[in-house]
Amino acid sequence: MPKTSPKAATKPVAVKAPAKGDHVFLVDGSSYIFRAYHALPPLNRKSDGLQVNAVLGFCNMLWKLLRDMPPDNRPTHLAIVFDKSEITFRNKLYPDYKAHRPPAPDDLIPQFALIREAVRAFDLPCLEQGGFEADDLIATYAREAGERGATTTIVSSDKDLMQLVTDKVTMYDTMKDRRIGIPEVIEKFGVPPDKVVEVQALAGDSTDNVPGVPGIGVKTAAQLIAEYGDLETLLKHAGEIKQPKRREALIGNAEKARISRQLVLLDDKVKLDVPLADLAVHEPDARKLIAFLKAMEFSTLTRRVAEYSQIDPSDVEADEKNASGASGKSAGSSPPPPRAAEGDLFGDQAPPGSANGKGRASAVGKEGKPDRSNVVLTPHALAAARAEAARKTPVDRNKYQTIRSLDQLNAWIARVHDVGYFAIEAKANSIDPMQAEMSGIALALAPNDACYVPLAHKASGDGAGLFAAGLAPDQIRAADALEALRPLLESAGILKIGFNIKFNAVMLAQHGITLQNHDDAQLMSYALDAGRNSHALDALSERWLGHAIISHGELTGSGKGKLAFDQVAIDRATAYSAEDADVILRLWQVLKPRLVAERMATVYETLERPLISVLARMERRGISIDRQVLSRLSADFAQTAARVEAEIQEIAGEPVNVGSPKQIGDILFGKMGLPGGTKTKTGAWSTTAQVLDDLAEQGHDLPKKILEWRQVSKLKSTYTDALPTYVHPQTHRVHTTYALAATTTGRLSSNEPNLQNIPVRTEDGRKIRRAFIAFPGHKLVSADYSQIELRLLAEIADIPVLKQAFKDGLDIHAMTASEMFGVPIKDMPGEVRRRAKAINFGIIYGISAFGLANQLGIAREEASAYIKKYFERFPGIRAYMDATRDFCRSHGYVETLFGRKCHYPDIKASNASIRSFNERAAINARLQGTAADIIRRAMTRMEDALAEKKLSAQMLLQVHDELIFEVPDDEVAATLPVVQHVMQDAPFPAVLLSVPLHVDARAAVNWDEAH
Template sequence: MPKSAPKAAAKPAPAKPPAKAPAKQPGKGDHVFLVDGSSYIFRAYHALPPLNRKSDGLQVNAVLGFCNMLWKLLRDMPEDDRPTHLAIVFDKSEITFRNKLYPDYKAHRLPAPDDLIPQFALIREAVRAFDLPCLEQVGFEADDLIATYARLAGERDAKITIVSSDKDLMQLVTDKVTMYDTMKDRRIGIPEVIEKFGVPPEKVVEVQALAGDSTDNVPGVPGIGVKTAAQLIVEYGDLEQLLFRAGEIKQPKRREALIENAEKARISRQLVLLDDKVDLEVPLDDLAVQEPDARRLIAFLKAMEFSTLTRRVAEYSQVDPADIEPDAGNKSGASVFAVPPSGKKPDGYAEGATLFDAPGASPASKGKTAPDQGADKQDKAASHKGSPVSLAAVRAEALRKLPVDRSKYQTIGGLDALKAWIARAHDAGAFAMDAQANSDDPMQADICGIALALAPNDACYVPLAHKQPGGGAGLFDAGLAPNQIKAGDALAALKPLLESPGILKIGFNIKFNAVMLAQHGITLRNVDDAQLMSYALDAGRNSHALASLTERWFGHAVINHGELVGSGKNKLTFDQVAIDKATAYSAESADMILRLSRVLKPRLVGEHMTTVYETLERPLVTVLARMERRGISIDRQVLSRLSGDFAQTAARVEAELQEIAGEPINVGSPKQIGDIIFGKMGIPGGTKTKTGAWSTSAQILDELAEQGHEFPKKILEWRQVSKLKSTYTDALPEYVHPQTHRVHTTYALAATTTGRLSSNEPNLQNIPVRTEDGRKIRRAFIATPGHKLVSADYSQIELRLLAEIADIPVLKQAFRDGLDIHAMTASEMFGVPIKDMPGEVRRRAKAINFGIIYGISAFGLANQLGIPREEASAYIKKYFERFPGIRAYMDETRDFCRTNGYVTTLFGRKCHYPDIKASNASVRSFNERAAINARLQGTAADIIRRAMTRMEDALAEKKLSAQMLLQVHDELIFEVPDAEVAATLPVVQHVMQDAPFPAVVLSVPLQVDARAANNWEEAH
């Protein structure tokens, strides 16, 4: 087979056969092509990157791949190798005889991706547009039909090519039957089958019966793989002979396994053996190739918006495509689910259903909710109920009943074995992964190993850098443990798989893996994250830790990481964990990740959270990974000077505290501080902890300080300056990376109820900005020479969203007019003209504006403004009277949350507050305030997430070199070359201000203030 099609000479005029070619019996000299359509759909989908039809956003990459393959077979094959007969064979999404034989057959197969499901019917339309037979029969798989057609064609001495790379079809290969993998332009004949299975094609079934198949849930014989199975079949001839003589086998485990599982092996053979005697509904003679109706084909291709293929077909057919209208049915989706000739509608669809009427669909998830046409019987039962939520429940129950079998996990110690897993992952098109590290810092961690999972209980671990105990000065100084692949070789083999945009990688906090792999030159592409699926569904409602989720969904307790590595002085790094234990832990993690994604994906659809996950969560993974790797520079000298200043301040405050207390004190001792405040000084209002000690929490000290007590106020001052010193000025230099010489924070996406990101190691989001000391720390964050730091900050975004969501006309107009919102509020409340307004009056209005968002009380406002509580209460009352819509918004939000347990942002994110009905009044009150604020804070978080996912492309489009370094709540920090600052600022502002569109159109304009300077504080 040539590696590429020969260059065309003068193009022959196309043949013009009749509209319907007469049936032609294939014989010697004819070439019958049988395309395994069902598997090819998935291969086309995973081989091509996402491609969306511009007119409606429908993903059509699998349709394009399929059409290109058909055109290649019909036109680009060498003249002497083109098909004379051709059919596309599909699976029917119904139970076959194999399910009746073995109910768990294919019971754990992964479902089709949501964005592939709508393409199934379009591909069948494509086949018809090419004027090719589109074959499927009730009760049989595509492989059985292919086997039958191949037998019939072979009996007539025709040449047969099966277009597929599926190993299950390799049993059909003979001197007349070959397989052809169009993706790799590779022929599979008898030698290739022997290379893969170790036996000729006629013995493949015997090997598969022993080895089983985890993808299809064919049981086989536990402990026997393909290699061992091949050796046994070569020695004993066939399965029955082997089972008859199993007692002669010397290896005890193998002998016992064969004897105990003999019936499973026999059932497995029946499952993998293809039925080549199907009573065909469409005769072989009807598969004769005929020239397609060019106009009909072009109409279909134009409807799909495949411009290149449309041009190729038009040129070949000598037809002007401009004269042909797109097929209206396929353009609108109306004919996609037209009733097929059998009169049966696709599974899961109601009368009159169209492409966008899938069960449970919402406008935000159009075209993504159809049940998988290749789904297992349990999935189909759920889809017939019309609810993806039911599908999730069915899958969860099935996986709960499927025990985790750690004995099936494999340790991969050789490159050939790893390549075999990589090949299986390519065939599957999706797999779960979990890379293990010897550090919590992905920027400096070594990769200890990588776990892969293809199906439940079908997982492996590839150790790369585990140490062996014994020898040397210390317990773990003896070098690497044996039977590990060299890390460089393993990563080189894995790199094409991990970087393939056509193969889905499912992880759990996969950003950590992405950052770590990027340090080794691997860019992780096309990822899903089971943790983020859980977060999109249940933020605020449940823990999103892997152990918690597996316990919740499957009733399974995973191996405890803490117990694996220990604690204290004896705590191990992961490379010191024994490989067998590391395999059990890591492969189980990958297995659980795979299972979780299988349960959570349909929940996203059923609960209308697909858009939240796909637009606000998943795209941010790679954006944040790049930001984390960039890091930011700090000025150590600035931090050193500040550390000295803070130390002097702390010492001064400590001396003042001892003078007030009248005795030596340990300021860092909560117990002693509590005894002085509530015991010696007798200040009322104290509460005790469970241990019986006085509580000196920040909240209690704040309340006492606001009441005018000097000692608690000084304690808070000491704690604040001590925290700044220990957390930032002393600690930040320790975070400087030895190679990049920059500080690299780590962002957590699934950490808050509202969608806000959190930052840790180091936490750069908690640096105080309202105190002079906090602002001083920001001065230590600097631009590299020749660059500036740009800070772009949303101005009063939560107040703007309050005006929008609560629909307060006067506030909305004020923002539209660009007024000073705090001065306007003061003018509305106190009747003071905006011009020449006293600063104190504006300050009070500002405190009320921001306080209302967070549910401030009269007590809190009184303390903040230093006024009597009655006066503060009157201010709040007047505020609500002047802006009644705000009180209505708060009441409606609170009532909605009490009824539903959650509130939603403008973008559909659900923020759950299950304790809003708590019997404890303080807990209930806290949740009410949080729920009211969550709609505003959560919408603001969603907006900046949308801006971040668009920012890099927008900068690249303008050929700007700016790099996004940090996100701090409503602010983004960039590093920009000096010469590009002027051009960068408007791009950044435009992207941030337009971030809500087109999903949400705000009537209140967003304002972004962007400035450039040499350090963060000056730029803010």
């Protein structure tokens, strides 16, 4: 009796229009036939010698799309699109279109019909329409899918289809297993997809006999389109082209270029014979498919389909229509050429060490049959299921345990070994992990299966609420508990799940324990939702679990009666701490599948998680400071502040407390009546830095003086007065703490103390940096990316002139000045270069004419003219800014070159000021975020690179685009090139920049001299 299976039966075709979350696959069948034929070695059917290499390649490709694609990347709708051998509208427009194409090879021609039969055997739509090419049908289906919120994958590598690529449409080359998105199109054509048609119109295509403009290739065409925007604008200004041959070619062949554009532009408005909804994927008739494959004698693929369908192939007869002899060839014809092994084609042969040819083992269910119960559980479905389950599982604090003995702790440790992962949350009596005492450790294995191990809670005293010197009873000695936990914490085979787990890593390192193999739920949230939501534990718990956790304030109180954590009663500490561990584990379960579903796993795994250990080591190393330098600076700043305060009193015309925002607001907007005043919710005038900056840009003296006073006062209070108080009593160094999840762009932030806000472009800021010194016998090395954001602007906006200038090592500001003002670079006046520099950097941050005028000390009208001229000279920058702003408005985020998403949900705010701020931030975020990603990659590689060269340099600080190292005097010369090499090559191989990165690295006894 033949085996039966639900998968063996024919299922009715499901008619379902694509919707958001669906994935439409459109296979360029005509193109693929030729690629398969030329890419694969000859393969002949044994029985009659018929060549079938293209048929097998096609069948393997279809099986891969239907069954072997990752679950989150499988088609919900799929069609194979062919060219119909008829005259199309393009031939009527240009009779010589495709006129010179050679005929198909003789041994390929019989395979055309068999490939169409293969498509029918897979029960897939086989589409073709008279008067249109396959590319036009693909364009139309892709447009319709996008309008319905679905994503589209075009299975092809044909350059003519690259004009269709968007953030929702990608191409996929199955032969090379390569995705073609916007970056790949830019790499090939030098322009984004929406400009590909313009480049093709100029460059032409000899294969399809598209004329183009003689003498203009893709590279030149890309440069021209980048400068002029589109073909028509270029042709209108062709007479202005400086190169005579190029100018004449454009003028003389303008009509050919216009026709070429019509030829290459795909028609996405075809009236389709087969509706998009009819492309919905469904199970084919497995017996019919096996019958076809047996007729073709594809034994390996026949076996795979039979195993999947649980059908005995011996019970299925070969399809007579396509079997040997049906093609008209005799079985006794001449012997076929040497035959390639079928299993070696298109990945049909399993690679060494894999279980099923795809690098993953097949699950086995009852009776040894493959278990496919979760086949439909895509990453999106899994993420949704996890989120739903998390909300439906209430938090029950009554189930938490307090672990008071080593035996109890060892029992928990044994359970961890069985599970293989656990959540951990160490509690301390201070927010400084370098000096904190560990009060206890919370662990969680599953929802509501959590415990707290108190280690150093103090015993309560008499009824007055005082605390005795001793510890509360029934606690494990901290050293014993940590020693018992050490094998777990240092195991590379057991996953530790935390929330801001770097704090735990630093604190455990103080006890000699190196935390290995960890995940961080907070960083997962950050990788997914940077700029969109808060990443605090309480906010995430509310959002994903619908649960309000116990707040720290509820536990410790506030004001004079506030308790340190080790003063909290153990039962209350258990409820609070175990709940944290429980919630962390639940959040991890919810967020982990989202990383895969939303394609952010690479961002988390390469840019976030590896940096945890690197930063933990940097924080523990710290840096030395010179207290005497700081003391002298404090005195100087105090004198400066007093002088500026006197000047403020004089301008105001009355005594004023400069530190009182209310008094300042009343004088600026009440007494003086300056424009732009807004009030806060309390009714007081707003005097934020932005408000004062705007007024200062307009030329008002009082706001300038207030800003100056605030700046010097902040330097004194935040740095020169405060830094000595951060010196660690044992290391005698200052240890900052880095936050990975604090900014929208991926930049790190530094706090307690903040070493990233020391102004580097002011003399006062540089004086503070002189107080950071090297350990005796060492030097501080500062390695700084030179103009990285300008380089990335040239790269991402694709500005040929700027790119070439960076490649040639030119002075970019002098080059810009020369381009804008027509001044020769040689002997250029410093003032001209300074203006270009201010514009170069200002453009990145969306500087206004007000701001530029104030910075350069020129009239606003002149500054406005400079900005206008800058955009006219470099139109690609304006195009980049507009495109980035528009993309962010449509999607709510922008993306770095490494795939990090920076969300700006307020970019469509009704408040014009908020909207403008978000627009500027989004435009800059692609540059700043990419720069942040690059230095993160450098940091994760740096320690291994130094160790490989047997160098003992220590990475101490990261300040935006700069890394600071402490290096023994005798290793400085050997260390500098290693550091530069790692930093300059940090983007590779993930991103191949055409603009070179440059790193300046110098050594000195203090930070200022090294920078």
